[in-house]
Amino acid sequence: MRYGEEFLGVECGVARHLNEVDWAATSLGPVDGWSLSLKAVIRTALSSRQPMSFWWGEDLLQFHNDSYAPMLGNRVNHSIGRPFREVWPDVWDAVYPFIQMALSGKGTWQENMPLVMRRNGYDEQTYWTFSYSPLYDDDGRIAGLLNTVTETTQAVADRKALEEAYRDAQKHLVERAGYEDELRLLNRELAHRMKNTLSMVQAIVSQSLRNATSLTDASAIIAARIQTLAKAQDVLTGMSVTAAEISAITNAALAPHQDGADRIHLDGPRVYLSAQQALGLSLAVHELATNATKYGALSVPQGRVDITWSHHLGDDFTFDWRESRGPHVLQPTRRGFGSRLTERIVSDLFKGQAKIDFAPDGVVFSLVGKLHQVADLDH
Template identity: 80%
Template sequence: MCFWWGDDLLQFHNDAYLPMLGQRVERAIGAPFRELWSDVWKDVLPFVESALSGKGTWQENLPLIVTRNGYEEPTHWTFSYSPLYDDDGRIAGILNNVTETTQAVKDREALEEAYREAKNHLAERGRYEEELKLLNRELAHRMKNTLAMVQAIISQSLRGASSLTEASATISARIQTLAKAQDLLTGMSVTAAEITAIANAALAPHRDGTGRIHVEGPRVYLSAQQALGLSLAMHELATNATKYGSLSVPDGRVEISWSHRPGDDFTFDWRESQGPAVTEPTRRGFGSRLTERIVSDLFKGQAKIDFAVEGVAFSLVGKLHQAADLDH
């Protein structure tokens, strides 16, 4: 503690006050308050005036920039100013009970920062665990759907094949297409793949470098199931075109296009031209049923193959899955 006395508020203090003085210690006794503590005088003047008017003050952790060791340093102080009276009952000075709380404030701030970091870490861990649960659910869902599709491919291919050799080749080609689509889904996103990449992967075995297959459309993301279904549909159409349609002759062409409009409306078109004359098959195989019925269900719309004389055409009108549906 210290006290300031007289008109000039001359300072006197006890030994416990000495560390607060720094390099001022040699000239502190008897020095006017305003001169000794000129660096903080304006900051504490309201408390001085209050005490001199007869009203004591209390301040906790007041921040002050102090120059007591030859340089400015941020400090904090908890103190009370009380009026001191002379023998005639007049206020003649101020008693200062003070504790420097600079280190305590630093410790508290460090503790608060550590607490905030811990909360952020726990929140981040919670988000990570939720994402992990989502990934696990998506993986289980994806596996079940993929196995169901593989089962359908095998059973329908065996049913429509004339020999085990033919069935083996058909099953292998279809499952390879499915695997490529899965690779794209894994590489691009947990729940969605861009349609251009899906189309290029499905059509890659049928391209001969002459530009007979033309793909055009905006950047559109398909859900996992829609991507797999459309990939298999394109594979079936391309296989049929290579065997019997426009890709079976040198001048044949395939035009593939799609569009995406507000409200998640989606259209997809496959057009073959300059190939052999087309006749509608008497028997519809799994490929046709996949291309029409399964794809239409996946896109909640209508899909149809048209065996026009000038070339096979396939059209799909449906809806893209909403972003909230991509993990279902």
């Protein structure tokens, strides 16, 4: 804004535009003939640092001060002395009701009013806080209106950004609370699984030592059983914190006994077991496969093992191990820990009945029980 010129004794940047207007050609006439009221308002507005404009006369010719000029955009050089409607055609309809109120003697106040303007060659969404007040001539009649205004476009944008940031922060807090809940659940499950595993390891070691014929024999048996537990844990960890699919658990337990001859057949639907049931069934399959490899169907080339399971309505579950084409089976004279584990522990875990039948034509293991509810898989 260039200073150095005056208008009605006030030095200001817009003085040049005021002096360039041919006022005699307007409805206001020459400056010398202007009323004292008009001159007083002009001097007040030009001296103020508050953005201010006003419109005077029957054509509502525009005046404004230096602080208001930046709001005009590319209209700044051709707005003073022109009618309100010509200077602001893009917002005229929106502000006309407020103009009417001010010209009727009632002041107005609008806060953050949205207006779409074309002041820089393109449409832009702007926001304004302003007041229109009536202006009076020397005879006390309303001759125009005063506009004290602040553009709040950036303030509204900042507020919207702050509100969005607040909503994002709230969302992140909710997500964080969810993650913390999941972490607590995970920690509880891991602690629970660790206790179960340690209990099972303790039982394996204790019973294996009690029934072994030598420390070397005990060491081998314990190592094999704990390795089976470890494989089952790997499957659980790879699939889910709380559950594992039965075929994955069964295949992991059978892996050391597969000889590539396709003599072990699995058949059953996709069923998920709780961590505890998966560990128990894995040990049972390990014991059955170990005995089959030593004495049963897997000890001869033509032997076969069929493993089937089913999941009925509700939580009913059956699991069957059936050996065939193997050596003639003799009823054992002593039941070891492996048999007791296969029958008692598994039946308890599945809240049902499990039984090994040493039939002459092949060992049969049958389990009838209940699957843990999905909602209970993390307990």
